[in-house]
Amino acid sequence: MKLSKNNLDQRLSHLYDAIVVGGGAGGLSAAIYLQRYRLDCLAIEKGRGRSFWMQDLRNYLGLPPDTAGRTMLQQGEKHFLSLNGDYLRGYVEEVSDEGETFAVKVKVGKKDSIYRVFRSKYLIAASGIIDHLPQLPDMQNVYDYAGYNLHVCMICDGYEMSDKNCGLFVGSESAINTAFVLNWFTPYITVFTQGLFAVGMEMRQKLAEHGYPLVEQPIKRFLGHNHEMTGVELADGSTVELETGLVAMGSHYHNEYLQGLDLEWQGHNLVTYDMCRTSHPRLFALGDLKVGINQVSIAVADGTLAATAIWRDIRRASQARRWEEKIEDYGAVS
Amino acid sequence: MKLSKNNLDQRLSHLYDAIVVGGGAGGLSAAIYLQRYRLDCLAIEKGRGRSFWMQDLRNYLGLPPDTAGRTMLQQGEKHFLSLNGDYLRGYVEEVSDEGETFAVKVKVGKKDSIYRVFRSKYLIAASGIIDHLPQLPDMQNVYDYAGYNLHVCMICDGYEMSDKNCGLFVGSESAINTAFVLNWFTPYITVFTQGLFAVGMEMRQKLAEHGYPLVEQPIKRFLGHNHEMTGVELADGSTVELETGLVAMGSHYHNEYLQGLDLEWQGHNLVTYDMCRTSHPRLFALGDLKVGINQVSIAVADGTLAATAIWRDIRRASQARRWEEKIEDYGAVS
Numbered sequence: 001m002k003l004s005k006n007n008l009d010q011r012l013s014h015l016y017d018a019i020v021v022g023g024g025a026g027g028l029s030a031a032i033y034l035q036r037y038r039l040d041c042l043a044i045e046k047g048r049g050r051s052f053w054m055q056d057l058r059n060y061l062g063l064p065p066d067t068a069g070r071t072m073l074q075q076g077e078k079h080f081l082s083l084n085g086d087y088l089r090g091y092v093e094e095v096s097d098e099g100e101t102f103a104v105k106v107k108v109g110k111k112d113s114i115y116r117v118f119r120s121k122y123l124i125a126a127s128g129i130i131d132h133l134p135q136l137p138d139m140q141n142v143y144d145y146a147g148y149n150l151h152v153c154m155i156c157d158g159y160e161m162s163d164k165n166c167g168l169f170v171g172s173e174s175a176i177n178t179a180f181v182l183n184w185f186t187p188y189i190t191v192f193t194q195g196l197f198a199v200g201m202e203m204r205q206k207l208a209e210h211g212y213p214l215v216e217q218p219i220k221r222f223l224g225h226n227h228e229m230t231g232v233e234l235a236d237g238s239t240v241e242l243e244t245g246l247v248a249m250g251s252h253y254h255n256e257y258l259q260g261l262d263l264e265w266q267g268h269n270l271v272t273y274d275m276c277r278t279s280h281p282r283l284f285a286l287g288d289l290k291v292g293i294n295q296v297s298i299a300v301a302d303g304t305l306a307a308t309a310i311w312r313d314i315r316r317a318s319q320a321r322r323w324e325e326k327i328e329d330y331g332a333v334s
Numbered sequence: 335m336k337l338s339k340n341n342l343d344q345r346l347s348h349l350y351d352a353i354v355v356g357g358g359a360g361g362l363s364a365a366i367y368l369q370r371y372r373l374d375c376l377a378i379e380k381g382r383g384r385s386f387w388m389q390d391l392r393n394y395l396g397l398p399p400d401t402a403g404r405t406m407l408q409q410g411e412k413h414f415l416s417l418n419g420d421y422l423r424g425y426v427e428e429v430s431d432e433g434e435t436f437a438v439k440v441k442v443g444k445k446d447s448i449y450r451v452f453r454s455k456y457l458i459a460a461s462g463i464i465d466h467l468p469q470l471p472d473m474q475n476v477y478d479y480a481g482y483n484l485h486v487c488m489i490c491d492g493y494e495m496s497d498k499n500c501g502l503f504v505g506s507e508s509a510i511n512t513a514f515v516l517n518w519f520t521p522y523i524t525v526f527t528q529g530l531f532a533v534g535m536e537m538r539q540k541l542a543e544h545g546y547p548l549v550e551q552p553i554k555r556f557l558g559h560n561h562e563m564t565g566v567e568l569a570d571g572s573t574v575e576l577e578t579g580l581v582a583m584g585s586h587y588h589n590e591y592l593q594g595l596d597l598e599w600q601g602h603n604l605v606t607y608d609m610c611r612t613s614h615p616r617l618f619a620l621g622d623l624k625v626g627i628n629q630v631s632i633a634v635a636d637g638t639l640a641a642t643a644i645w646r647d648i649r650r651a652s653q654a655r656r657w658e659e660k661i662e663d664y665g666a667v668s
Contacts, residue, residue: 029395029631036393036493038519059370061363061634062406063396065413072396079399083493155642159370159417180654184645185372187655211657293642297363300395301635308489308627311518320514321521323545 002081003042003088005108008116011086016042016120018310019104021092021257024049025296026286027126028076029303035083037311042086042118044106045077046254049128050288051296053147055227058156060296072296092257095123102282104257122310125270125278126286126303127254129294133247134169134194134219141221145229150222150245154178155295157246158185164243167232171196171249176203178248179212187211190240192232194218215240255289266291275309276302284309336415337376337422339442342450345420350376350454352644353438355426355591358383359630360620361460362410363637369417371645376420376452378440379411380588383462384622385630387481389561392490394630406630426591429457436616438591456644459604459612460620460637461588463628467581468503468528468553475555479563484556484579488512489629491580492519498577501566505530505583510537512582513546521545524574526566528552549574589623600625609643610636618643 003011018034020027023045034041051057054069063072081087090106093115102123107113131152133142142150151157165188170176176199179189189212193199199214207214218235231241253268263278264271269292270278270285278285284306287299337345352368354361357379368375385391388403397406415421424440427449436457441447465486467476476484485491499522504510510533513523523546527533533548541548552569565575587602597612598605603626604612604619612619618640621633 025395032393032395038493038496057396059366059638060396061359061366061410061413061637062391062394062401064409065416067396075398076395079395082399159372162372181649183655184649184652187657189657209656210654293638295635295638297631297635297638301629301631303395304393304627304629304631315515315518318518320544321517322543323521323523 001084001086003086005114008088008108011042011118012116014119015101016040016086016118017314018042018122018124018307019044019102019118019120020124020126021095021104022046022049022124022126022128022254022286022289023073023077023087024051024126024128024287024299025072025076026128026288026299026303027124028073028080029300030124030126030284030286030307031080031085031303032076032083033304033307034310035080035085037307039307039311039314040085042088042120043080044088044090044092044104044118046091046127047089049254050130051128054156055147057296058159060300069296092127095257095261097261097280097282121314122282122284124284124286124303124306124310125255125258125289126299127257127289128299129251129253129268129288131247131251132171132249134192134249136219136221138221144227145222145224145245146247148227148229149243150229150247152247153294154182154185154246154248155293158182161185161244161246164188165241166190167192167240167242167245169194169245169247169249173197173199173203175248175250176207178246179207179210182246183210183212186244190215190242192219251288253289276306277309335418335420337420339448342422342442345376345452346450348453349435350374350420350452351648352376352456352458352641353378353436353452353454354458354460355429355438356380356383356458356460356462356588356620356623357407357411357421358385358460358462358621358633359406359410360462360622360633360637361458362407362414363634364458364460364618364620364641365414365419365637366410366417367638367641368644369414369419371641373641373645373648374419376422376454377414378422378424378426378438378452380425380461381423383588384464385462388490389481391630392493394634403630426461429591429595431595431614431616455648456616456618458618458620458637458640458644459589459592459623460633461591461623462633463585463587463602463622465581465585466505466583468526468583470553470555472555478561479556479558479579480581482561482563483577484563484581486581487628488516488519488580488582489627492516495519495578495580498522499575500524501526501574501576501579503528503579503581503583507531507533507537509582509584510541512580513541513544516580517544517546520578524549524576526553585622587623610640611643 017039286302351373385403620636
């Protein structure tokens with residue numbers, strides 16, 4: 001059921017089979033599978049994750065390519081609730097390993113917040129990432145275009161940028177190398193650094209050899225209308241016309257709550273082994289948070305794998321059910 | 335475009351980047367990704383694969399749980415065609431490795447069949463499996479219930495069998511062990527061997543200990559109406575009441591066309607490495623055909639991985655595009 005400040009206290013003494021941190025594509029897939037394995041699961045979603053912002057989910061089998069990310073998430077939440085899963089809007093602040101259980105501390109409510117601790121045998125970290133965007137004085141101007149024709153994922157939207165005049169917005173010199181992959185889709189690339197860092201001679205030369213202009217002035221604002229970005233206005237008042245853009249400024253990883261645990265990392269990504277299990281045997285990581293390709297399809301399959309592994313663990317540790325032992329509420333969600 | 339006997343000769347001298355054998359969940363996902371990577375792809379579908387028969391796709395994120403498998407496949411085919419992919423109804427008879435290319439021999443048309451050879455740089459084997467069903471004199475009687483409440487996949491439909499009186503239909507003694515996993519979902523299991531094989535004393539004892547009856551008579555027919563199976567009638571005219579069933583009689587693997595190639599197998603499954611690549615560097619395997627869990631979500635993600643690996647290979651072997659080199663049809667599907 002849907003938990004809120006009003007009813008969550010009912011669940012404080014309950015031991016969940018699994019708590020899923022994150023109600024994006026990976027987390028919802030895991031949560032649906034867990035309930036269907038007759039395990040009981042609490043999914044905790046802070047809201048406004050990466051797939052929530054996708055205007056068009058162009059490459060996920062079964063949904064029309066103009067389906068919004070949030071439509072998929074709403075369907076998944078409804079699906080999970082129909083299976084009697086518990087769903088809570090909240091922000092996971094801290095997870096501690098108590099040996100056999102995890103204690104998951106959640107902040108609920110942005111105003112008059114309350115803090116509560118839920119417990120589970122297994123934890124699924126599916127809290128994902130969010131892309132850094134250019135920081136302009138008027139952020140609404142950025143949000144007007146981000147997720148429309150100002151893209152954040154080349155695999156998702158490279159096709160939409162095909163042979164278009166494209167701005168590449170970067171926050172570090174190494175990110176400029178994105179241009180030399182993006183040129184598979186379009187060679188009409190202008191690189192914008194916003195003056196955030198110095199560009200070395202070797203990179204300048206490489207860009208020049210490819211014919212990709214480098215713009216190092218701060219950006220005043222994006223130009224365009226109706227969510228269609230048509231260029232940028234620079235600090236000196238000059239403008240650069242564009243037809244599309246790719247932001248490659250890195251991402252924020254929603255992994256703060258895991259910092260107290262002893263886990264294996266590769267940069268900001270969690271390292272996982274068979275079935276998305278991390279170096280901690282009762283902790284799984286899915287989707288963008290783990291090492292791998294950041295795609296909805298991958299996160300959804302990761303959810304399948306983690307839920308299946310948890311089911312196998314719990315099932316193998318359980319008594320076999322004989323025909324005689326008819327226990328009415330066995331495995332059911334209370 | 336949609337190929338048929340009338341227009342396929344246009345493509346006989348064309349070298350595809352990839353040919354995808356199988357238009358199920360994995361194959362269509364791969365094909366959509368390939369086209370979006372600006373590669374060109376032929377998908378060949380023989381029709382009536384495993385997901386085509388699914389009445390309800392109960393665990394795939396984003397689609398309502400009562401979505402039929404064929405609805406997902408139709409959406410995927412439409413999606414792929416909208417990206418200018420080539421789609422052919424046909425049966426792949428043989429694949430031969432010509433060193434840099436694969437030659438794929440296809441039979442088109444069940445009546446007045448014609449045989450043609452298409453060529454590609456990469457091959458994606460996504461032809462899947464089909465479940466063996468009980469062989470009864472009237473097969474329509476089996477088809478009336480298979481995919482409804484006579485299930486073939488425990489992970490998909492175990493939840494639907496929860497605490498129901500369930501028939502387990504097996505074709506070998508080892509398959510009887512399915513009962514000792516199925517009992518997670520329901521302990522009310524009756525095992526039907528149809529007299530196809532002898533059951534050893536140890537297994538008889540194990541079944542008896544669990545309270546699971548063993549029925550060794552041939553089955554005359556399934557009972558029920560309106561796609562709801564309610565029991566079986568046995569050879570001696572007696573009946574056994576059931577509320578649901580699971581067929582665990584193994585599967586036919588659609589891999590005959592691969593037999594001439596030097597590939598690594600694990601039983602009937604193809605062994606794959608990173609990104610679903612088989613032991614052959616230009617051949618990928620997806621979904622049920624490869625080692626792993628047979629789920630739509632897994633096949634869809636496999637398609638993402640294989641297409642991405644092929645794109646990386648081809649991109650890295652290509653010339654970088656400079657701004658000056660505006661080539662109008664670069665990478666486009668001709």
